[in-house]
Amino acid sequence: MRVDHQPETVDFSIATLDNPAAVKPGFHIFWGSRLPWFPADELPTFERFRPNTRGLAGREPPNGS
DSSP states (O other), X not given: OBOTTOTTOBOOXXXXXXXXXXXXXXXXXXXXXXXXXXXXXSSOBOSXXXXXXXXXXXXXXXXXX
């Protein structure tokens, strides 16, 4: 998904790709709510959103998660 308020970012679910192994992520968001079995790797992690993410007013996850 591309949004006007953050044009340099494209967000999508990796499960929507025909070949997910072809696209390596650059970071992990919502690391604080990941499944316990999900392995850590060398990529940067963020407990919730990345710092300085724009356009999130009123879009916080429910229950402060």
